[in-house]
Amino acid sequence: MHKIPESVLVVIHTPALEVLLIERADKPGFWQSVTGSLDAPDEPLLATARRELFEETGIVADGEIIALHDWHLSNIYEIYPVWRHRYAPGVTHNTEHVFGVCVPRDTPIILSPREHLQYAWLPYMAAADRCFSSSNAEAILQLPQRM
Template sequence: MTDFKRPVSVLVVIHTPDLQVLLLERAAHAGYWQSVTGSQEAGETLPATAAREVAEETGITAVAGDLQDWQVTHSYEIFAEWRHRYAPGVRVNTEHVFSLQVPTAQPVTIACGEHLNSCWLPWREAAAKCFSWSNRDAILMLPERIGARRR
């Protein structure tokens, strides 16, 4: 493989004003729920990566200006089963956190082969359902990030 994934990704927490959060169930791991995630492509800005991944994984059209860049990053070890996608020796990914507020919970078009299902949940329930610690932590930060009262 010559086109390796970059070890730079985005996490996009999609939510409504009343803190309903969209989660997607991974196709490769039934029962593993997450927000939108994806790797940055060469020459792409992080906001452009976030907008592209939102469109690819949900069908929601967002432009970079719609996204809130939290200026928060997490570094974590890439799961062994996915390391073959990266250049030899790459073991750590850096994830950049964004959020996208939509007016209401809405049906989404999931990426076939990448996700099995989607659901909208209250933020605390969504956080508890995430398999990823960084995704859980981002959702738990959501109320203070958007200035909402905790419900």
């Protein structure tokens, strides 16, 4: 089964603009926000964002206290060669849809050890600097305008 080249990026932040980053288990030193591909071509983007947020951090977006916000921002980027084997032959680009979610700073974080090694809360500028993905960094830098 090949990955679908359409994904979500979920920027998790506090009201004080601290951003949660997680370190990939398959690429130590690669820090990012929550990301994940659609499970099916017809899976709604909001459902993908809600699922990935929970799978990767344990955070439940209930739509009330913790609500995902679609930033109506998409990025098309080249898939790193190291990860292209996950996609159908010839697929080289992915479309990423950006979401944001504001959470209290003391929200418990439960990582999936299979996917991530550790997490860190950082001021948004420092978080943008730590991201390996330029589209992730650019999304984080938009936080002040998205609040």
